[in-house]
Amino acid sequence: MGEFDLIARFFTRPVRRAALGVGDDCALLSITPGMQLAVSSDMLVEGRHFFADVAPAHLGHKALAVNLSDLAACGAQPLAFTLALALPRVDEPWLQAFAGGLLALADAHGCELVGGDTTGGPLNICVTVFGEVPAGQALLRSGARVGDDIYVSGTPGEARLALDALRGQLALPPAALAQLRPRLEQPTPRVALGLQLRGVASSAIDVSDGLLGDLGHILKASGVGACVDASAATDLLAASADQMGAGATLDATTLMQCALAGGDDYELAFTAAPAQRGAVQAAAQASGTRVTCIGTVQAAPGLRLMDGQGQPVAHRFASFDHFG
Numbered sequence: 001m002g003e004f005d006l007i008a009r010f011f012t013r014p015v016r017r018a019a020l021g022v023g024d025d026c027a028l029l030s031i032t033p034g035m036q037l038a039v040s041s042d043m044l045v046e047g048r049h050f051f052a053d054v055a056p057a058h059l060g061h062k063a064l065a066v067n068l069s070d071l072a073a074c075g076a077q078p079l080a081f082t083l084a085l086a087l088p089r090v091d092e093p094w095l096q097a098f099a100g101g102l103l104a105l106a107d108a109h110g111c112e113l114v115g116g117d118t119t120g121g122p123l124n125i126c127v128t129v130f131g132e133v134p135a136g137q138a139l140l141r142s143g144a145r146v147g148d149d150i151y152v153s154g155t156p157g158e159a160r161l162a163l164d165a166l167r168g169q170l171a172l173p174p175a176a177l178a179q180l181r182p183r184l185e186q187p188t189p190r191v192a193l194g195l196q197l198r199g200v201a202s203s204a205i206d207v208s209d210g211l212l213g214d215l216g217h218i219l220k221a222s223g224v225g226a227c228v229d230a231s232a233a234t235d236l237l238a239a240s241a242d243q244m245g246a247g248a249t250l251d252a253t254t255l256m257q258c259a260l261a262g263g264d265d266y267e268l269a270f271t272a273a274p275a276q277r278g279a280v281q282a283a284a285q286a287s288g289t290r291v292t293c294i295g296t297v298q299a300a301p302g303l304r305l306m307d308g309q310g311q312p313v314a315h316r317f318a319s320f321d322h323f324g
Contacts, residue, residue, distance in 0.1 A: 227305075
C-alpha cells in the first residue's frame, strides 16, 4: 500500500467545517469573525512517550488528546488538526485501530483531520491542532496575580502510578492497574473546563510534565511565586488509590512524588482571584470536572511547598525532561 492509498483509506473523511481538507497541498480553514486562531503541536515518539506494545486505538486517542489539552489550557474551541505519521511498516490492522481511536476523539470534540504527511521510519506521531478563541480572551500563563488561588483539575498522579507499575517499579493490584492504565494511555483533555474558565481564570497551563514543574512555568511567565499545599494534591491521589484497593501498597513518598511531579496527567492547573471562587466552582460543575484549590500566588519569587499544618516540606521533585 502506497502513501496516498494509506491516507485515502484510513485518514480521509468528508469535509465538515474546513473550507478544504485532506487531498490538496494545503487545507483551508475559515475563522469566525472576532476570533483568534490557537495552534499547538505535540510529538509522540516510541520508547520516549509510549510503550511499543500500547494498543494502537489508545495511541491514536492520546496523540490527539495531548494537543486538545493545550487548546483547553488556552480556553480555545477545537476546530481541526493535521497528522504527520512515520511508520516502520504498513500494518493495516494497526492503522485501522489507530485511526479509530484518533478519529473517535476528534468526533467527540468536533475537530476534523484536514491534512498531514506519512512516511516510512521509526514510529513517530506529530499532531498540530487548531482552535479558536475570542480575541483577547485566551487563557495565558502570564496572567497570575498575587493573592490568586491556585487550582488543579482531576487527580494528578494517576498516570504516573500506572507508568511505574508497567515499568515494574511498584506493585499494584491488577484491578487497580486496569483502572489507572487509561489515565496514562487515554487521558481526558479538559476542553469543556477550559472553555468555562474563559473570563474566570487569570492564567492556565496543562499539566503534562508534572504539576509543580508546569505550575512553575506560570510563576515564571507571571513574575510571581507561590505557596502550595502538598497534602491537597497528595490526598486526592491517596483517596483515589484507596478506592481502587491500592492504598495499602503505596507509601507517602510515592504518592507525593506521583501527585506533584508525575507527568502525563493532562489536567489543567490554573489561577483565579478569590472573588472568582464561586465562578470557578460553577465552571467545574458545568464541565463535569472536579477542581481543587491547592495553594496561593505570592509576591516572593519561587515555589514553597507546605504540609497540611503549614510546615515547610523539603523537596527535589523533578518533572519530566524531554531530553533527560
